[in-house]
Structure formats: structure tokens, C-alpha cells
Amino acid sequence: MKAYIFPGQGAQFSGMGLDLYNNSPLAQELFDKANKILGFNITDIMFEGTADELKQTKVTQPAIFLHSVILAKVLGDDFKPEMVAGHSLGELSALVANDVLTFEDGLKLVSKRALAMQKACEVQESTMAAVLGLEDAVVEEICASVDGVVVAANYNCPGQLVISGEISAIDKACELLTEKGARRALKLPVGGAFHSPLMEPAREELAAAIEATIFSEPTCPVYQNVVAKAVTSPAEIKENLISQLTAPVRWTQCVQAMIADGGTEFVEVGPGKVLQGLMRKIDRSVAASGASFSA
Structure with a gap:
């Protein structure tokens, strides 16, 4: 299965996204529509912006969503998913790709999600750290032993787990994890503690927007971050998407579930090759490639 x-x-x-814009009338139409929906020309920043401009939360999340979704749309008949999944923000791209959300509604939710997360980051100083070379259970145990908020946030692949929480708790956890033999326990240059209890204000804000949005029957199962299994019920999809902001991204487990359910060929749709790299670490025997568009 693909x-x-x-x-x-x-x-x-x-x-x-510039190659898409220049070579596909459909892509051009969707990018122009996105500029109107967002109320600013995100295309200017995507095509010509600096790394710092692209790092603004209100830009980063819609930019990645737009690149992924528009690439899927211009693939046309070549795009026939039998199962989909997205890493964190990517879950919203996956939901547009399997027809649960319209392009317009997906973009509006991504924009609200980005702004709500930014606001939650401003309430309390917090951060994330990447931990390499330890078993998940060891990392979870150490996080549980530290005073303050620090939790496992992203299960990216075996031996790579991202933790999230208050700065002092993250610092203490990194110190203990290094003592435990972590190859690296390194703070990340992010604005806040995503996928942790500190995102509760953002979860509440996004919940209202999700509840007010129509979710349709999917054309194929989506493997959601929170439950790491196939979901096809629009009501369940909504519920899991709301939980996602404060719950961990179980990416390793999502991929393993997709493989167990018959996934044999994985195609990454969007900028970069991050997920292809993680695929090789999760299961090297499964084919992983990037989607490409030729005019």
C-alpha cells in the first residue's frame, strides 16, 4: 500500500514553493487564494524571505502546510493515497490530502493553530530539547523524576526523542539524561514547549475553531499522532486533533502501525527530507522517497 x-x-x-508557482496554474491560483485568506502575502516570504522571516510562527506553519498541500494537488491523478499521516502540523496537511478538510478550512485552522501556539509561548517561557541515544522508557522515567513540567513530546525514531517543558525543568532533565548516557541532550531553538501541558491555552483556543469546522469522511485512513493508529471517523479525527497540542507526537509508532497495516511505499509530500531520514531509522526495509512535480 502507498x-x-x-x-x-x-x-x-x-x-x-516557487517552482510550483512558476510551473502550475493550479498552484498559482491556490497560492494567490492563500494570500487573501491569510491577509498578507505569505508567498513573498516563502519565495524570497530570509531564514529569520520564515521562522516566525505565523509564517512557518502555513508555509509548510501550503507547500505540502499544493504539491499534493498539482500531482493530480498521480496522487492516490491509501493511507496518510503527518508529523505534528503535517497532520492538517494530511487531512486536506484525504479530503477530510477543504483547502480553505485547513489553511484557516493552521493559521489559528500557529497564532494560538505563539500566544501560549508568550504566557510562560519554555522550550524543547532533543535527546539522542537513549531508550524511550529511560527518557520518560527521568522526565517524571524532575520537578516542574517536562514531558516526552516527539517520538521521532528509535533513539531520538524530543522533550518539552519549563526551561529549568528541561535544563535539569538534560543534565540527568547526559549522566544516564545520552549521546546528546541539546536544547532546540524553538519558542516554546510544544506538545506539552503548557500548550493548554492554545488547545482550548484551537478546540473552538475545530468544533466549528466541517470534517468530512476521509478517502483513506489517517494515522493520527495522538493514537498512532488508523482513524476514519470524522468525530474521532476532530477529538485527536484537539488533543494533539498537549499530547506527544507518536511518529515512530504511527509509521510502525502503517507498516503493520500493509504500508510498503512511503512518499514524503512537502519541503525537505526530514521524514524520509526518520523512515530509514524506523524501518530501513521500507521504500521512502519524496514527491516531485514536473511541469
Whole structure:
């Protein structure tokens, strides 16, 4: 079975989407529509912006979503997913790709999600850290032993887990994890503690927007971050998407579930090759490639 996977924050680069805009009338129409929906010309920043401009939360999340979704749309008949999944933000791209959300509604939710997360980051100083070379259970145990908020946030691949929480708790956890033999426990240059209890204000804000949006029957199952299994019920999809902001991204488990359910070919749709790299670490025997568009 063919699985399409969609990247999350961190995959952005200057010039992203320009080839699509220049070579596809459909892409041009969708990018122009996106500028109107967002109320600013995100295409200017995507095509010519600096790394710092692209790093603004209100830009990063819609930019990655637009690149992924528009690429899927211009692939036309070549795009026939039998299962989909997205890493964090990428889950919204996956939901447009399997017809649960319209392009317009997906973009509006991504924009609200980005602004709500930005606001939650401003309430309390917080951060994330990448931990390499330890078993998940060891990382979870150490996080649980530290005073303050620090939790496992992204299960990216075996031996790579991102933790999230208050700065002092992250610092303490990194110190203990290094003592435990972590190859690296390194703070990330992010604005806040995504996928942790500190995102509760953003979860509440996004919940209202999700509840007010129509979710349709999917054309194929979506493997959601929160439950790491196939979901086809629009009501369940909504519920899991709301939980996602404060719950961990179980990416390793999502991919393993897709493989167990018959996924044999994985195609990353969007900027960069982050997910292809993680695929090789999760299961090297499964084919992973990037979607490409030729005019």
C-alpha cells in the first residue's frame, strides 16, 4: 500500500514553493487564494524571505502546510493515497490530502493553530530539547523524576526523542539524561514547549475553531499522532486533533502501525527530507522517497 506522509515545523527553506508557482496554474491560483485568506502575502516570504522571516510562527506553519498541500494537488491523478499521516502540523496537511478538510478550512485552522501556539509561548517561557541515544522508557522515567513540567513530546525514531517543558525543568532533565548516557541532550531553538501541558491555552483556543469546522469522511485512513493508529471517523479525527497540542507526537509508532497495516511505499509530500531520514531509522526495509512535480 502507498502511504503519503507530511512534514511539520522545521522543514521550511527560502524559495519553497516557487517552482510550483512558476510551473502550475493550479498552484498559482491556490497560492494567490492563500494570500487573501491569510491577509498578507505569505508567498513573498516563502519565495524570497530570509531564514529569520520564515521562522516566525505565523509564517512557518502555513508555509509548510501550503507547500505540502499544493504539491499534493498539482500531482493530480498521480496522487492516490491509501493511507496518510503527518508529523505534528503535517497532520492538517494530511487531512486536506484525504479530503477530510477543504483547502480553505485547513489553511484557516493552521493559521489559528500557529497564532494560538505563539500566544501560549508568550504566557510562560519554555522550550524543547532533543535527546539522542537513549531508550524511550529511560527518557520518560527521568522526565517524571524532575520537578516542574517536562514531558516526552516527539517520538521521532528509535533513539531520538524530543522533550518539552519549563526551561529549568528541561535544563535539569538534560543534565540527568547526559549522566544516564545520552549521546546528546541539546536544547532546540524553538519558542516554546510544544506538545506539552503548557500548550493548554492554545488547545482550548484551537478546540473552538475545530468544533466549528466541517470534517468530512476521509478517502483513506489517517494515522493520527495522538493514537498512532488508523482513524476514519470524522468525530474521532476532530477529538485527536484537539488533543494533539498537549499530547506527544507518536511518529515512530504511527509509521510502525502503517507498516503493520500493509504500508510498503512511503512518499514524503512537502519541503525537505526530514521524514524520509526518520523512515530509514524506523524501518530501513521500507521504500521512502519524496514527491516531485514536473511541469
